[in-house]
Amino acid sequence: MPRGSDGGEDPTVDLVVLSGLRSRVSTGAWGRPISQRAVEKLIAALNRSPLASFLDSLVREFERDTIYFHHEGLNRSSVANLIWRELGDPNPFEIRAHIEVPGQYGQMHVGSLAFTITVTSRLTAFLGAAYPPPLPSPSRRRLDVAEWAALLDSVAGTLVDDEVISPLADIAGVEAIEIRQPGVLHIVSGPPITDLLPQQLSAIPGTGVSHGAHMLVDPALDLSDAAERASQVDQWLCQMAIDAGRLGMDQLVNRLRGRPD
Numbered sequence: 001m002p003r004g005s006d007g008g009e010d011p012t013v014d015l016v017v018l019s020g021l022r023s024r025v026s027t028g029a030w031g032r033p034i035s036q037r038a039v040e041k042l043i044a045a046l047n048r049s050p051l052a053s054f055l056d057s058l059v060r061e062f063e064r065d066t067i068y069f070h071h072e073g074l075n076r077s078s079v080a081n082l083i084w085r086e087l088g089d090p091n092p093f094e095i096r097a098h099i100e101v102p103g104q105y106g107q108m109h110v111g112s113l114a115f116t117i118t119v120t121s122r123l124t125a126f127l128g129a130a131y132p133p134p135l136p137s138p139s140r141r142r143l144d145v146a147e148w149a150a151l152l153d154s155v156a157g158t159l160v161d162d163e164v165i166s167p168l169a170d171i172a173g174v175e176a177i178e179i180r181q182p183g184v185l186h187i188v189s190g191p192p193i194t195d196l197l198p199q200q201l202s203a204i205p206g207t208g209v210s211h212g213a214h215m216l217v218d219p220a221l222d223l224s225d226a227a228e229r230a231s232q233v234d235q236w237l238c239q240m241a242i243d244a245g246r247l248g249m250d251q252l253v254n255r256l257r258g259r260p261d
Contacts, residue, residue, distance in 0.1 A: 001188055002120055012090050012125035013190040014140060015212075019155055019182045020116030021168065025102055029173025033077035034101055038167040043069045043082060045163035046097060051119070052084060054154040055093040058123065058147070064088050069097065078102075092126035095119050101171060113172040117155065140195040145237065145252040148198070152233045155185065156217075160224040181223045185236065188212040193244050198252060207245025215239055230257070 002010045046052065046069045056066065065087045072083040082097040096118040102111055124141040143151065158164060159182045169176040189196055192209045215236045221228040234253050241249035251261050 001190065009190070011190065012122045014121040014124050014196060015187060015189040015193070016121075017119040017151070017155055017185070017187050018116065019159060019185040020098075020114065021159055021179060021182055022115075023113045023168065023172045023174060023179045025113050026173030029171070030102065032101075032173070034080050034099060034171055035167075038170040039080055039082075039099070041167040041170075042097075042099075042164065045161065045167065046082065046084065046095075046158070049161060049164065050154040050157040051095065051117070052158075054150050055086060055095070055119070059086055059088070059092050059126070062088070064092075069095075088126045089129050090122045090125050092123045093119065093121055099168075099171065113168065115168055117158065119151075119155065140191055142196055142199060145198050145249070145256050148237055148240075149230075149233050149253075149256060152185065152236050153229060156182065156223050156229055156232065160229075181217065183217050183219075185215045185217070186212065187215070187240065193240070194246060197241060197244060197246060198249075200252060201241055201246035201248045204245045204247060210244040213240040213243050 001016060002013055052069075067083070067085040067087060069082045069084045071081065073081040075081055078101050080097075080099040082099075084095040084097075085091050086093045098114075098116045098118070100114045102113070124139075127141055162176070165176045165179050169179055172179070187193070189211050191211075193212055194201075194203070194210065213236075217223065218232055218235065221232045223229045223232060234257070237253055238249045241247070254261050
């Protein structure tokens with residue numbers, strides 16, 4: 001989780017979503033510096049990605065600026081860090097894209113190309129500043145089931161987007177088909193995650209407090225196929241709710257998809 005300016009917990013953070021890809025690196029690409037041309041293509045693809053578009057849609061009604069993907073922070077011949085932000089006080093959303101490749105000095109422990117995307121949401125605090133007085137603590141801006149589904153779908157969809165995969169394959173020196181789809185998606189919340197889930201869910205007594213979910217990808221599903229990706233998202237939503245001690249997500253998902261309960 002991001003830290004505050006004092007080094008302690010950042011109370012403005014609603015949630016962090018993390019997922020990514022790994023790929024073998026060809027012999028010819030081992031130890032080769034990250035191609036800046038490929039990174040520029042990746043930046044262009046990420047700026048057009050489903051994830052950036054979805055996050056932008058959540059705050060489109062507000063006057064604010066968007067800082068598109070650019071190099072920021074630690075960048076070396078074997079490491080690239082790219083940042084995208086919706087600006088506000090605080091910034092409602094930030095995406096960090098991180099690329100790391102093996103073979104360089106100090107990177108011999110790295111055995112493959114790793115590409116990760118981290119989304120940080122401070123939407124509640126942003127809305128509190130936009131619409132003072134802020135929401136009474138501990139109220140948080142909940143995402144409804146359609147927004148949760150769109151968030152998870154946009155993360156997965158971005159990671160299987162051909163325009164994102166292609167420059168990563170160039171960096172790794174492999175064919176794009178060799179880059180496997182993500183295997184796991186992590187969510188960590190600042191408040192209990194139940195404060196961010198749809199309010200229609202009902203609590204299971206005595207289940208304790210959850211601050212996130214660790215969700216695997218079903219290897220039988222092809223996330224590049226929209227229907228199969230939606231099926232994976234439905235599984236994640238139901239897992240996230242039950243792991244948080246909440247019932248009723250199945251019914252919400254069925255209504256979202258137009259299926260009978």
